[in-house]
Amino acid sequence: MGRVAGKVAFITGAARGQGRSHAVRLAEEGADIIAVDRCRDFETVKYPMATPDDLKETVRLVEERGRRIVAVEADVRDRPALIAALEQGISAFGRLDVVVAQAGIAPMTGEPALQAWADGVDTMLVGTINAIHAALPHLKEGASVMAVGSAAVFMSGNGVAQPGADPGGASYQYAKRALSEFIHELARNLAPRSIRANAVHPTNCDTDMLQSPPMYKAFRPDLENPTREDAELAFPAQQAMPVPYIEPVDVSNAVVYLASDEARYVTGMQMRVDAGSYLKFQDFHV
Numbered sequence: 001m002g003r004v005a006g007k008v009a010f011i012t013g014a015a016r017g018q019g020r021s022h023a024v025r026l027a028e029e030g031a032d033i034i035a036v037d038r039c040r041d042f043e044t045v046k047y048p049m050a051t052p053d054d055l056k057e058t059v060r061l062v063e064e065r066g067r068r069i070v071a072v073e074a075d076v077r078d079r080p081a082l083i084a085a086l087e088q089g090i091s092a093f094g095r096l097d098v099v100v101a102q103a104g105i106a107p108m109t110g111e112p113a114l115q116a117w118a119d120g121v122d123t124m125l126v127g128t129i130n131a132i133h134a135a136l137p138h139l140k141e142g143a144s145v146m147a148v149g150s151a152a153v154f155m156s157g158n159g160v161a162q163p164g165a166d167p168g169g170a171s172y173q174y175a176k177r178a179l180s181e182f183i184h185e186l187a188r189n190l191a192p193r194s195i196r197a198n199a200v201h202p203t204n205c206d207t208d209m210l211q212s213p214p215m216y217k218a219f220r221p222d223l224e225n226p227t228r229e230d231a232e233l234a235f236p237a238q239q240a241m242p243v244p245y246i247e248p249v250d251v252s253n254a255v256v257y258l259a260s261d262e263a264r265y266v267t268g269m270q271m272r273v274d275a276g277s278y279l280k281f282q283d284f285h286v
Contacts, residue, residue, distance in 0.1 A: 002030025003260040008093045010034040010086060012076050012131045013103030015050030017207035018148065020058045021248035022100050022255045027067035029256055031098065034089030035059070036074040036082065038103070044110030044119045044168060047212035068093065076103045076127030082134040096138040098259040101128040101147040101179075107168035108214040120171025128179045132186065132197075141194040144259045147183050148251070149270075150176040151203040151238065151277040169218070176201075180270055187268035196267035198258050203274035204235050204245035240276025 009026045013019035014035035023033045035058055041049045055071050062069040070092050072085035090096055104124045110116030128147045135145070152173050160170070180199050187197035204210055211228060219234040220226035235244035254273050257263050272278050 002028065003256060003262065004098070005030030007031045007097035007259065008034065008089070008095050009098035009100060009259065010036075010089065010096060010131070010135055011100045011102060012036050012082075012127065013050075014058055014071070015039055015054040016058070017050075017209065018202070018205060018248045018251050019100075019102040020054075020061070021252040022102060023058055023069070024061050024065065025249065025252035025256050026098070026100075026259060027062040027065040027069070029260070030067070031259070032067050032093050033062050033069040033071075034086060034093070034096075035062075035069055035071040036076070036085045036103075037071075038075045039073045040075075042105060042107065042110075042119055044107045044112070044116035045105050046108075046110065046214045047106075047208060049105070050208075076101075076130055077122045079130040079134055082130055086134055086138065090138060095140075096135060097140075097143050099132055099135045099139070099143075099145045100255055100259075101131040101145075103127050103131075104148070104172075104209070106172055106209050106212070106214060108172070108218060109166055110168035113167045116168025117171045120168055121175050124172065124175035125178050125182075129182060139195050142261070142264070143195045144263070145183075145186065145190070145195065145197040146255060146258055147179050147197075147199050149180050149199045149201045151201050151272060151274040153177045153180050153201060153270075154272070154274075154278045155281045184268055184270075191267055196258070196263070198263075198267060198269040198271055200251060200254050200258070201270060201272045201274060202246060202251045203239055203272075203277040205251060206245045206247055210235075210245060238277050238280070239274065240279040243275050246273060246275055 015037035
């Protein structure tokens with residue numbers, strides 16, 4: 001028996017990257033999956049989003065592991081679409097036990113600039129809230145809710161050298177910080193019902209978001225057109241451990257733990273999978 005055998009997990013951003021990894025790892029441990037992804041590009045994001053074929057590959061990988069999956073193309077900014085996707089999945093599987101709000105974008109230096117801000121906040125903060133609120137009516141005692149944040153939440157300093165210079169980039173850090181507070185408050189309100197809520201915060205993770213020209217430029221602003229090789233010289237600066245990034249499965253292993261009954265009393269946690277990023281930017285405090 002797997003660690004989440006018999007459970008059903010709802011995952012956003014499931015077509016590739018961390019979302020696909022969560023779907024596959026949860027399936028390996030016995031869960032059936034309800035997977036959603038927008039599968040369309042954003043005008044304000046300077047790298048390609050997942051495609052319908054990517055979502056089909058997630059389906060293939062889950063089924064290859066002997067589990068069932070319902071996959072729906074849906075935008076997390078559209079709560080009715082998420083409700084419809086969930087109803088489709090619950091109709092097939094009869095229950096919902098785990099929520100993983102993963103969907104995210106990096107609209108850094110996106111144009112139009114204020115639309116980039118709106119797309120970032122609407123996807124990563126409002127989209128997280130939409131996914132979780134769509135799921136709440138279906139969750140029962142023992143359920144587990146997760147939102148995936150970022151180690152960027154814990155980087156020291158709140159100053160901004162040039163306010164308004166990059167609204168799209170600012171939206172990423174703001175949305176991830178705000179969803180962390182949302183999860184803390186949500187956990188307080190779910191605890192009496194024996195439903196858990198936690199946030200998982202990865203550092204640099206080897207996905208299409210990290211391996212993209214906007215992210216390369218963020219890590220190597222000294223170069224006009226930095227390459228992956230240029231950026232990988234700077235990637236280790238974010239971690240205390242001597243690595244440029246973690247792998248999606250490293251985050252997924254934390255997701256499996258929080259989804260499982262092993263974590264039945266773990267709630268309100270800001271769980272970092274960050275190779276020591278927090279240690280570089282924060283002193284000890286309770």
